[in-house]
Amino acid sequence: MKFFGLVDGSDSSLRKFLASLPAVDQVGADSRAAMLATRSIKASSKRWAIDTAIRMVDLTTLEGADTRGKVEALCTKAVRPDPTNPDVPSVGAVCVYNDMVGIARTHLDLIGGQHVGVAAVSTAFPSGRASMSVKIQDTQDAIDAGASEIDMVIDRGAFLSGNYIDVFNEIVAIREICGDKAHLKVIFETGELVTYDNVRKASFLAMAAGAHFIKTSTGKVAPAATAPVVLVMLEAVRDFYAMTQVRIGVKPAGGIRTTKDAIKQLVLVNETAGPDWLTPSLFRIGASALLNDLLMQRMKMDDGYYASPQYVTID
Amino acid sequence: MSFEYAPAPESRTVVSIKAKYGHFIGGKFVAGNKHFPTINPATEEVLSQIALAGKAEVDAAVKAARKAYTTTWSKMSGRERGKYLFRIARIMQERSREFAVLETLDNGKPIRESRDTDIPLAAAHFFYHAGWADKLEYAGLGTVTKAHGVAGQIIPWNFPLLMLAWKVAPALAAGNTVVLKPAESTSLTALLFAEVCQQAELPAGVVNIVTGDGSTGALIVNHPGIDKIAFTGSTEVGKLIARAVAPTSKSVTLELGGKAANIVFEDAAIDEAVEGIVNGIFFNQGHVCCAGSRLLLQENIAEEVLEKLKVRMAKIRVGDPMDKNTDLGAINSKEQLNKITELTATGDSEGAQRWSAPCELPGKGFWFAPTIFIGVTQTHRIAREEIFGPVLSVLTFRTPQEAIDKANNTPFGLSAGIWSDKGSKILWASSQLRAGVIWANTFNKFDPTSPFGGYKESGWGREGGRHGLSAYLKGASHE
Numbered sequence A: 001m002k003f004f005g006l007v008d009g010s011d012s013s014l015r016k017f018l019a020s021l022p023a024v025d026q027v028g029a030d031s032r033a034a035m036l037a038t039r040s041i042k043a044s045s046k047r048w049a050i051d052t053a054i055r056m057v058d059l060t061t062l063e064g065a066d067t068r069g070k071v072e073a074l075c076t077k078a079v080r081p082d083p084t085n086p087d088v089p090s091v092g093a094v095c096v097y098n099d100m101v102g103i104a105r106t107h108l109d110l111i112g113g114q115h116v117g118v119a120a121v122s123t124a125f126p127s128g129r130a131s132m133s134v135k136i137q138d139t140q141d142a143i144d145a146g147a148s149e150i151d152m153v154i155d156r157g158a159f160l161s162g163n164y165i166d167v168f169n170e171i172v173a174i175r176e177i178c179g180d181k182a183h184l185k186v187i188f189e190t191g192e193l194v195t196y197d198n199v200r201k202a203s204f205l206a207m208a209a210g211a212h213f214i215k216t217s218t219g220k221v222a223p224a225a226t227a228p229v230v231l232v233m234l235e236a237v238r239d240f241y242a243m244t245q246v247r248i249g250v251k252p253a254g255g256i257r258t259t260k261d262a263i264k265q266l267v268l269v270n271e272t273a274g275p276d277w278l279t280p281s282l283f284r285i286g287a288s289a290l291l292n293d294l295l296m297q298r299m300k301m302d303d304g305y306y307a308s309p310q311y312v313t314i315d
Numbered sequence B: 001m002s003f004e005y006a007p008a009p010e011s012r013t014v015v016s017i018k019a020k021y022g023h024f025i026g027g028k029f030v031a032g033n034k035h036f037p038t039i040n041p042a043t044e045e046v047l048s049q050i051a052l053a054g055k056a057e058v059d060a061a062v063k064a065a066r067k068a069y070t071t072t073w074s075k076m077s078g079r080e081r082g083k084y085l086f087r088i089a090r091i092m093q094e095r096s097r098e099f100a101v102l103e104t105l106d107n108g109k110p111i112r113e114s115r116d117t118d119i120p121l122a123a124a125h126f127f128y129h130a131g132w133a134d135k136l137e138y139a140g141l142g143t144v145t146k147a148h149g150v151a152g153q154i155i156p157w158n159f160p161l162l163m164l165a166w167k168v169a170p171a172l173a174a175g176n177t178v179v180l181k182p183a184e185s186t187s188l189t190a191l192l193f194a195e196v197c198q199q200a201e202l203p204a205g206v207v208n209i210v211t212g213d214g215s216t217g218a219l220i221v222n223h224p225g226i227d228k229i230a231f232t233g234s235t236e237v238g239k240l241i242a243r244a245v246a247p248t249s250k251s252v253t254l255e256l257g258g259k260a261a262n263i264v265f266e267d268a269a270i271d272e273a274v275e276g277i278v279n280g281i282f283f284n285q286g287h288v289c290c291a292g293s294r295l296l297l298q299e300n301i302a303e304e305v306l307e308k309l310k311v312r313m314a315k316i317r318v319g320d321p322m323d324k325n326t327d328l329g330a331i332n333s334k335e336q337l338n339k340i341t342e343l344t345a346t347g348d349s350e351g352a353q354r355w356s357a358p359c360e361l362p363g364k365g366f367w368f369a370p371t372i373f374i375g376v377t378q379t380h381r382i383a384r385e386e387i388f389g390p391v392l393s394v395l396t397f398r399t400p401q402e403a404i405d406k407a408n409n410t411p412f413g414l415s416a417g418i419w420s421d422k423g424s425k426i427l428w429a430s431s432q433l434r435a436g437v438i439w440a441n442t443f444n445k446f447d448p449t450s451p452f453g454g455y456k457e458s459g460w461g462r463e464g465g466r467h468g469l470s471a472y473l474k475g476a477s478h479e
Helices: A011-019 A026-036 A043-056 A068-079 A098-110 A132-144 A156-160 A164-178 A196-209 A227-244 A259-272 A290-303 B055-071 B078-094 B096-107 B111-132 B160-173 B188-199 B214-221 B235-245 B270-286 B299-313 B334-349 B400-408 B423-432 B465-470
Strands: A057-060 A093-097 A117-122 A149-153 A183-187 A213-215 A249-251 A285-287 B023-025 B028-030 B034-040 B045-052 B150-154 B177-181 B207-209 B228-232 B251-255 B261-264 B294-298 B353-356 B371-374 B391-397 B415-419 B437-440
Touching (some): A011 A164, A011 A196, A026 A259, A026 B270, A043 A057, A043 A259, A057 A290, A068 A093, A068 A098, A093 A149, A098 A117, A117 A132, A132 A149, A149 A164, A164 A183, A164 A196, A227 A249, A259 A285, A285 A290, B023 B055, B023 B188, B055 B177, B055 B207, B055 B214, B078 B096, B078 B160, B111 B160, B160 B177, B160 B228, B188 B207, B214 B228, B228 B235, B235 B251, B261 B270, B270 B294, B270 B299, B270 B391, B270 B415, B294 B299, B294 B400, B299 B391, B334 B391, B391 B400, B400 B423, B423 B437
Parallel strands (some): A093 A117, A183 A213, A213 A249, B150 B177, B150 B228, B177 B207, B228 B251, B261 B294
Antiparallel strands (some): B023 B207, B034 B045, B353 B371
8 A cells, every 4th residue: 555555645644644643742752761771781681782783883984085995994894893703793784975885885795795785875965955856866876886775864944844745755756766676764864853743753754655764863963863862763663563564664873972872772672662673674873983882892791801992993 | 582681780788787776866776675577578588677666765766856956956057957957968869879779678669769769859858958947037938937846757668768858858957856767667778867867967866766667656646745747658547647636736747648640631742641651650669659540541542542551561670679670679568469469359350451561570579560450430449549559540531621520539639640732731630630749741750849748638738848848847827
């Protein structure tokens, strides 16, 4: 059924659907997220969480200064995060700009990283300010170059001015281009949507439009993946599953730098959407610095002491 | 593979529990005569032997309190009294981990709650009242107020140290001296508090702590040397106390039972309301006089809310209270567990549908799984009587007025909760509800600045804030 039978693609049906969503109480959401942050994850559960988090990382470089050398180094690290320890799993994917997709895919394949995906940020990332034809071309180029995941940004201007149908139609159009070649992650830039009510609305809008994943942020705007924002999105995918029997993934990105941060995210997943979501196919963490902290903590659990930072590679 | 949280137990090495305790009278620990055991309700391990105060001990405590009042405390300036209270508050913060561990061992509540709620709030009450000690004339209670003298205070087992703080802090700030009796099953943190009084060099006799059971409480209530009685506990005992003090000149404040309505309107933020329902009834195992034990759901959202509530309840982590990840700890005593079991059995026999969260209960100790009863009506016993356990009665309503009528249709009136995204509805409902504390879009939030107390059979007087202070001052203008 088109759009899961939730909307028929018209402006009025979309408005009605979004208006039917219950409100989010900010104080309550903040306090639930704060309570879950007090969970104490130790020993075997910490070990499991670290390895799971590594497998969920979308190892990211999104800089104007990105070069072939930088991207290839990132890919090498993505496949074997710790060159001295083959037990450390590969990350979920690398995340790069559109023009770096080919370089990343070729290099990953060359070094035995066929299982590591390439995610391309798309639709005039990070601002989303371009014409539809440019956004479509942007996405098409990335898929042609071998991207298996598309991280598109929504038009926040359209969303904030209430033109939900424009946002919806853009997602539908990009999803069509992705077809079965690429997974679509829809970035809200929650730091610009600001309210949790908006986050919930954007989540349901994107899911009804066909997103495979909903993603908090570009990493270019703060605040990014705060715990309560991720909580609201996890509640949304949980409720969407109850409505449609379809599981949508969640990707927090931006501001998750330490193992502690990552474990807090996994606790949020475990106690909100549930353990079914604790897999890289349904939860990813967009990050760059995080991976090294996970590796440091992993070494500490093995060795019983903190290694010098020189024991983890810088890129 | 799944995300099982490995045990994360708090260490108990931080506390040293004596094999036997006496009473704290006139600034010294004095040996008791008879003793009874206090146990850890999560394991049934005997923690220590607590002294049972009889007439001689209560007389000595009252005498010490009177002497401290006449010779020292009543002559001291408010500013000096305040210094002692500040000092006590700071020591409580410094020793907070010790207090939290001891509270959890003796009471059965999760360490997360004793660490994050009970102990910080107890210290906050001392800080707050320390600030009042030299400003009593400016509290808006009149300029000729005066301390009562000796206050007799009897507190319950659900928040042992916090209830002590609610009682002792305002009493001392207003210039009274006290004789306090902790509940028989939870005396340990009160006895640790006695150590804190010594550490703070509080003048001898200002705080006296006698331990014991109901018979000790009766000796305090009926003691002619006591000027004011403050009690927190059951409505049944509250009525006995009211009768006992009626022919005397004693002042009295009572904080008694409740059967609070937690009203969820159709326009509520559902996920946060579900959190609030859980917090309202399962906080502290439901051993909370202001617990939101009657859930009133608007009928058109009842199914959705109950669905989500069950999912959420299945996530409640029941077990070892010392584990930092535990959400629901042990029932405080065998007697209480029996009471909960008996009352819930009437829920079954009167036709309500019981649903309990699927969870494994430990073999030893006293446990009750988080439970809801669906299809409860006003005429069910479980909608009328205080269960004081992790048991929620779910009722429905059709219109806002019906919600108010049902909420008020109880002899109690301690607290109530309103869940709605509409500000006007919240204001309207809160003006209609006959309850001393009303929470909107939250539940079980406490603060020393906010007066707490009940309507009807939920009590007399207020604790906390200026209103609470007035209960410890004679001639307060709005006492």
